[in-house]
Amino acid sequence: MDNMHFKLRTTILAVVTLIFAWAIYPLTPQDFYETFRKTLNAANRQAGEELIVEARELQTNSPDKNPAVALLEVAEARQVKLNRLVEGAKGGDNSDVVAMIRKKASGSIRLGLDLNGGVEFVLDLVPDADFLAQFEHDGDKSDRAELEKRIEREFNHYRDQAIETLRKRLETQNIFESEISPFGSRSISLKAPIVSKDEKDKLQSIIQMSCKLRFRLVHPDNDRLVEEYRRDPANFMPPPGYMLLSSTEKIPDADTEVVNYYFVSRRAEMDGRDIVAAAAEKDSYGQLRISLSFNAAGAEQFGRITSENINRQLAIVLDGKLYCAPYIRAAIVDGNASISGSFSHEEAQNIADALTAGSFPFQIKINAVYDTAPSLGADNVRNGIWAGLLALALLTVFMCVYYRRAGVIAVLALALNVVLIMGAMAAFGATLTMPGIAGIILTLGMAVDANVLIFERIREELNRGRNLAAAIPLGYEKAFSAVLDGNVTTLLIGVILMYFGSGPVKGFAVSLSIGIASSMFTALFMTRLIFDYALRFRQWKTLKMCRFFSKPNYNFIKARRWAFPLSGTLLVLSVIVCLVKGSSMLGVDFTGGTMLSFNYAEEVPVKQLETSLQAANLEARIGYKANASMSDNRKVEFLIREIDLSGDQQATDIKSRVLEKLSRDFPQLQLSDGQESTVGGLVGWEMSKSALLSIVLAVVGMIIYVSLRFEFSYAIAGMIALAHDVLIALGIFLLMGRELSLPVVAALLTIIGYSINDTIVIFDRIREEVKLIPDKTYSEIINISINQTLSRTILTSVTTLLVVVVMFCFGGIAINDFVLVMMLGIVIGTFSSIFIASPIVSFWHRKIGMRVAREK
Template sequence: MNKRPLILRTLITVVVVLVFTLAIHPLFQRDYYETFLGMLKDKQDPEAHQVVKEAKALQEANPQLYQSQALLQAADAKGLDLTKKVNGNDLQDNRDVMSLIRKNASSSIRLGLDLNGGVEFILQLVPDQEFLAMFKEDDTNAASREEMQARMASEFDRYRDIAIEILRKRLEGQKIFEAEIAPSGSSYVALRAPVVAKDEKLKLLNLIKMSARLNFRLVHENNAELVKQYLADKNNFVVPVGYELLTTSEFRPGQEPKVEYYFVNKIPEMTGKGISNAMATKDEFGQRKIQLRFSQAGAEDFARVTSRNIGRQLAIVLDGNLYCAPVVNQAITGGSAEISGRFSNEEAKSIADALVSGSFPFQIKVDAVFDTDPKLGASNVANGIWVGAISLVLVAIFMCVYYRVAGLISVVALALNVVLILGAMAAFNATLTLPGIAGIILTIGMAVDANVLVFERIREELKSGKSLMNAVDYGYQKAFSAVFDANLTTLITSIILMSVGTGAIKGFAVTLSIGILTSLFTALFVTRLIFDYLFRYTRLSALPMMQFFKKTEFNFNRMWSKAMTISGILILLSIVVFFVRGKSMLGVDFTGGTQVTFTYAEQIPQEKLEAALKKAGYDATVTYKYNAAAATDNSKVEILVRGDLTKANANESPMDHLASLLNKEFPTAKLSNGLESSIGGLIGWEFTKAALLAIAFSIIGIGAYVTLRYEFTYALTSILALLHDVIIVTGIFLALGRTISLTVIAALLTVIGYSINDTVVIFDRIRENASLKTCKTYEENVNLSINQTLNRTMLTSLTTFIVVFVLFLGAGVAINDFVLIMMLGIIVGTYSSVFLAGPMVALMRRMRSKRETMANAPAAEKR
């Protein structure tokens, strides 16, 4: 009888599944006011219900107010302290309550722009005096002001790229990794970000507008006397030359806010350029503050300023707002400072993130705010969900038919795996996007792979004559190293992508990392627990299974030369395709293009518009968006065409040609009032550099791990196999007339993870057989190992291929590129793992052996 303990493992499983299942709730966003009323300690509190009524009245009077703004204004106007009325911890003022309500009202899983839409901000970047001063410092040899201005104009794009990356870092500091930020026109930036709740737009707007320009400025020596004079006669008071009046306010429940007045020098003693780190913290009394750390140069400047002004008040001013004005009691030489003031948790973290990410050399003007529809279109999203569900059901049916009882156990584990992935994404506030779905698909394939590895080892142990219980024990033990190595190599990739990558690449990595950990838990821990229950409480005596290959004795070493020839030809053809396509192989995400916006009478499905444009020869994406602030024509359709609009006739402008083309195809659309502007790629140089570093470090990380676990020969072979897969898959994809986009990059990363998974499993069996000395030669060992793992390789490839093939047939054109890359990756990755990786290891071993023999030959002759 199986004596393995069950209670503790069962308790762990139940707790983990329960925690992550509860994290998924709620799936949809709830009403802000209803959420607030549901959080009340006294659900019938008349003051709370009255403040909600007044907030709604404020919104009726000013439709531009968000619910959180209206509720905060109504509560502050009444002097109502909401922290005493709601359930919550660490609530210091009403803004903390607003943040808590927003969090509770949000849906559990944030959906990305492609799946759920979001918000778009059109930002104008206006160079300020600081920008000009910076430029002058870089251009002291300019012959004239005109020359300087001309050169500054030519350099503006570079500074704009810096601003874009600063914005990106700020959003990533708020756990928003999937934002799209691109140049638009000559001095504009278009920023799109996914939002869970409508009120998040306000939070993002404040973060975006924050220039993070920190100044340390002296308060007037006679400030107290000047304040008395000002309060005595505000109308006739004259502010001292060179100073301005700034205020701080302290909220006091049931009373008027306490306002402090300071006359502050306009010229700063020091700026915040020397800040190396900033962190939101609390003092011993629970008061929030922002701790600053300076670089070496910044610390020296701060020591100089404080040593010269002992006894004076030093105002800390951020973006023109005074936060505090402490008295300098002594010179501060430790390289740190702090900002105290009235912050909510959210505000303190936002300010700290902005200070770390850097300050803008621009004034930021928000020209427009739009709500955007999902980029994939509602029908594509619905199709994708249904088709994905159908494909997973087919995989489940296949596993149950092929492995019978064991297959049913794996299906239970897969279902739990999906729940855990979604729960973890909700718990860690991850955003689900198309690249994220790529990560989920890969982890589902890896979870199936782990089960297949275990079941195939159980089959081998049963063939050797072991009892079923012992076969299961040995199956899990012997499969563990292969499962662990295969998952860990992919985890290394995802961790590096998280730390180095940005945007969609980081979103993909977050989802993939979560999926790998949950897959290991369900495939090894949960399925083993189910087997133990079956052995303990049932009479399970056999595990019938089907088998693709009853007897595998293929000579893969003999096929190696032919496989190398085929691969060489495919790589050469792929390189030719790269050169022939040139820049045309890059999609709009890289190249940018022309953005045309129209008003419309009837909303035509996005996929139909994109199909019509593609038929006419345009590489274009279509998005619907809405400007709530516009009184009329607030609904617009945005068409982003790769490159310039060159299809126009001589008698009409490119924009008019596009309108007439679509109006002819869809007469009810009635596109009109077109606006045209050029827009840069979503991927600037900083983004491209980060993506290239991410991929390079991923491959290096995989190579380092394989070297430690096996040897350098295996690592070099795995890297060559990965490069082989990426080049051939990309070449075939481009040869079919497709273009490279962010989605394609995510799919290629998925291919890398999938391919290394296959290769490592074969390497693990080669190592095992080598330690057992099963074969006379290393070539025989490699050939035997590939044959022994062939059933597992074919099964894993088939189950994953089922998922992506069904998606390819029914999920629509919007994710067609991603699915096509996955299909090609499965075929090419399986081919390289079976026909190239193992034989290449054998070849390198043979070459190394010959070199060692030749090196030792002279020594032998001497002896």
């Protein structure tokens, strides 16, 4: 039985490793036509090759077409059914087959705007009739200037909603690391980490959907009207209040389509604002449809409309296109409806996602499309990657020296962690950014903690005189609760942030959750299996390890006499710093600023430009971009936070100052045709509300979990320690002259996860010792527990700090703020676990009495 269990665990490890390793392939996008060629079945290979030749010719004549569109157009023109040519395409139309090939050709991991660049859409928002209708009766009541101000206020409100709607639409495509901000007075800048023309075209179609859904009644005498229209279309006049729309219906099991005409009411009975969910699915006949669910108000309105118009047709019109006009046979009061029509599965899914994300009363016009270069520059990316590799190398050496053979096992677990994390990110379609790389490397540093917990427990059992064969299972058994509780509380943060957060917060949560899950698997499953192999085949007798402390016996509870005043002083100073700085502590991610755009002749590395502007007291986000359709339109952009230049005698405005400084330092740039515009922050009010809600829910979730696993006093102590760590780290960071940005927010969230993990380990030992040492006071038990876990606490902090310090020194400016906050958080979090959280638990139990504490 034991041998079977051993083989089963080995098989599970091998299968998991292969699955995630396979998910990483291919790392980079593949040629679309070559991928199509590989999917062709043997019987139709020649026909497929002919399509490829014609598609390439079409691209030559129309360079703006991407390979997927070219192949689709050629196949449609020749009336070729691609599902008969391609292996694995069991159904669907040509669009579905092309979407399948496009997915196979894409790289496994999308790189972010900072690492690989992407695309920028400058979107003009043109108010439509729905928006202007609310002001049509106010023209006579208000003077024109006041009316224009009101329209402007309302427009800005709706533009903010449009930004969040666009963000949600991108999130349905698993694009969380987009940058969307107001641009000028009537536009939006949308940047996404997408580089292939095929993906750009797909994203463009999703962006341009207004997703205005309208339910319109069809004329009761529609058949007669359509017959009259067909007899003399040129001279036919629709009845007053009605307009003519058409829909295309595919005939099942045939290659023909039928055009149906409907005279529908100009006045809509209902719109789609009350839709809460939409999904693409197949009906009982295998035909695609989009199912809709309304909220309570929508369900009531839809029920009234259907009950009052039984036996009439209700046209479903989306963005001016009629999809279907079913007969109302009975009142529909359950709040559900559906849209059927001729669309591919991908189109149906995109429409459903967009309907769920919401609509807005604008027509979106794409004013310009730019290919953007990596925002960090090649030098920053290279520095960050090399710093990460150096940090991991030092971590590997440290673990192997300190824990010897056990350290080698931990390093193998880290290697598998990398495979699992990258494979999971590929499977979830996550985007990899430079802060994401830093977060992954940091996750690996934190993953060492689980192994340290286990190894220290094994050491304790060996010190008690047990042999290695008995010490290893006992070590895993006793470390399990601490590993589980520490990781589950952090995972709880990740899950809540992933579900309720948006934008970078959600992207961070995905990476955090993946890292925690993989580190638990490798620490509890993989390393135990390797130890079993070593005991069975290598017959290890003992494990030699170094140690920081032999038998520490420090009075940490007594240290609260100076620790509490020190923390209180730092907290007060941090709050004062935040209040004094006010909105000035916010970076351009939150405040927006001035966007300067220049044409240039010769590219200069971003890092050199940043250094030059910093010397002039100008902090700027810099990026190169080129117009996607004009090879000679190359621009360099500078996003600069608004600053006061009133006392500066050298320049009258920011534009002049930047132009003068860079022209003097880098004449080869040859900056010209400068343009200046105002850009809003990347973090709008809706996104801020979402982030705050998710953080509050995460904290509440942690309180509930810790209260259930331990008791309420532990939860309160842990939350006080969290607030302590975040506020002090932020205060010191701001005092150093830094600004709050999105990477800094991600670092503060990481501190929350790190701090609670560190605190839970000590709480777990306190819980264990309360049962084992009944003759000690609670304060004495806490002191003993802190001393017993001191080696683990220091070792985990040292290994994680080792990674962070290396990345701070050599990682470059791109991740400098992120890593600085992490450095502060690790030091402060270690301090609070020992000197703040534990003494609070001791103080609490002194108040409620030892008997209650013992009974618990």
